[in-house]
Amino acid sequence: MQLSETFKNVKRASKSLGQLTDEQRNEILLAVADAIIDQKERILKANAEDLAKMEKSNPLYDRLQLTDSRLEGIAGDMRNVATLPSPLGHITKQKTLPNGLRLCRVSVPFGVIGMIYEARPNVTFDVFSLCFKSGNACVLKGGKDADCSNREEVTLIHEVLEKYGVSKDVVALLPATHEATGEMLNAVGYIDLCIPRGGRKLIDFVRDTARVPVIETGAGVVNTYFDEDGDLGKGKAIVNNAKTRRVSVCNALDCLLIHEKRLVELAELVKLVAEKHVIIYADDKAYAALDGKYPYLEHATAESFGTEFMDYKMAIRTVVSLDEALAHIDQYGSGHSESIVTENKEAARKFQQMVDAACVYWNAPTSFTDGAQFGLGAEIGISTQKLGPRGPMALEEICTYKWLIEGEGQIRS
Numbered sequence: 001m002q003l004s005e006t007f008k009n010v011k012r013a014s015k016s017l018g019q020l021t022d023e024q025r026n027e028i029l030l031a032v033a034d035a036i037i038d039q040k041e042r043i044l045k046a047n048a049e050d051l052a053k054m055e056k057s058n059p060l061y062d063r064l065q066l067t068d069s070r071l072e073g074i075a076g077d078m079r080n081v082a083t084l085p086s087p088l089g090h091i092t093k094q095k096t097l098p099n100g101l102r103l104c105r106v107s108v109p110f111g112v113i114g115m116i117y118e119a120r121p122n123v124t125f126d127v128f129s130l131c132f133k134s135g136n137a138c139v140l141k142g143g144k145d146a147d148c149s150n151r152e153e154v155t156l157i158h159e160v161l162e163k164y165g166v167s168k169d170v171v172a173l174l175p176a177t178h179e180a181t182g183e184m185l186n187a188v189g190y191i192d193l194c195i196p197r198g199g200r201k202l203i204d205f206v207r208d209t210a211r212v213p214v215i216e217t218g219a220g221v222v223n224t225y226f227d228e229d230g231d232l233g234k235g236k237a238i239v240n241n242a243k244t245r246r247v248s249v250c251n252a253l254d255c256l257l258i259h260e261k262r263l264v265e266l267a268e269l270v271k272l273v274a275e276k277h278v279i280i281y282a283d284d285k286a287y288a289a290l291d292g293k294y295p296y297l298e299h300a301t302a303e304s305f306g307t308e309f310m311d312y313k314m315a316i317r318t319v320v321s322l323d324e325a326l327a328h329i330d331q332y333g334s335g336h337s338e339s340i341v342t343e344n345k346e347a348a349r350k351f352q353q354m355v356d357a358a359c360v361y362w363n364a365p366t367s368f369t370d371g372a373q374f375g376l377g378a379e380i381g382i383s384t385q386k387l388g389p390r391g392p393m394a395l396e397e398i399c400t401y402k403w404l405i406e407g408e409g410q411i412r413s
Contacts, residue, residue, distance in 0.1 A: 217381030220250035227342035
């Protein structure tokens with residue numbers, strides 16, 4: 001089948017979603033969640049085929065890997081989405097004009113959402129659950145690294161949809177080719193919104209190529225500033241959690257900024273990440289403070305700053321003031337997530353006011369930038385742009401609105 005036919009079928013099927021009640025959508029989501037657990041051996045077998053093609057040393061291996069516990073978590077997130085209030089039909093504004101016309105602005109689905117993602121098989125289920133709950137059909141374009149996993153997952157979803165008499169065309173998986181990406185990005189009239197979720201190279205390609213609307217998500221060059229008045233105990237835990245909880249995710253710490261007055265405590269500050277064998281690329285002052293005290297130490301280069309490592313690696317830069325930390329983030333950050341560790345309320349408020357990012361933390365790790373952690377259920381991505389949604393995108397963020405106008409025969413003069 002030509003991809004143009006696939007796009008047409010999905011667009012047509014998207015209209016049928018409006019005929020389902022929220023209760024019906026929830027019932028189907030719960031059935032898919034049950035199938036994930038009941039049929040987990042199928043999914044894990046397909047995932048093993050993908051994993052066999054990737055070196056374990058590849059930073060993307062962790063993102064690619066599915067396990068019993070991760071499938072339990074995915075199914076749990078889907079069940080959680082099913083319990084959330086419907087984002088559809090909400091009246092967000094209403095008024096009556098002097099001429100008697102009654103205006104009402106109501107939330108509705110986008111229609112068809114295109115999702116481009118890399119070695120992240122969990123995204124297949126997350127995107128389906130959020131799109132289905134919000135009345136959107138979806139076209140998925142996964143990476144070749146996760147193709148076996150994605151295909152088995154979509155097959156499972158299709159089986160459940162057909163059991164409930166819903167067209168399987170409400171979710172389609174494209175071939176894992178570069179050409180398929182290009183066709184999706186040019187599917188004007190069929191794809192209402194495209195969301196790329198991945199590294200900077202992917203997002204730049206999508207933004208530069210797309211003829212359909214795009215919301216950028218994913219790329220995260222994340223900094224944490226340990227201030228002159230930072231608490232060492234809090235800092236140790238925050239740096240460790242932000243860096244090592246899962247190194248391959250977009251909210252993982254890439255660069256630690258430290259006030260020069262706290263360099264004497266730097267070895268203690270990064271003690272926990274040493275236990276995870278994190279390689280540190282330190283500037284001259286930080287290197288001197290860690291030399292002989294940290295086992296995985298290298299000199300920073302110009303490329304060390306502004307790099308999304310997605311690995312057990314991070315940079316350290318010494319600053320002389322909060323303003324210098326802010327200037328560093330302004331130059332190297334990606335607008336994703338930034339954090340300050342300080343007991344100084346004035347410094348914290350200035351940091352949160354001045355940092356231009358979707359999520360700005362005070363005395364907490366950036367690892368919390370996640371739709372589920374924010375109480376949104378699952379997430380379709382972390383938007384780093386300012387036009388439209390910003391930060392974790394869930395049900396409300398993949399809806400748009402339309403105006404409903406009621407009259408009694410009024411005409412415009």
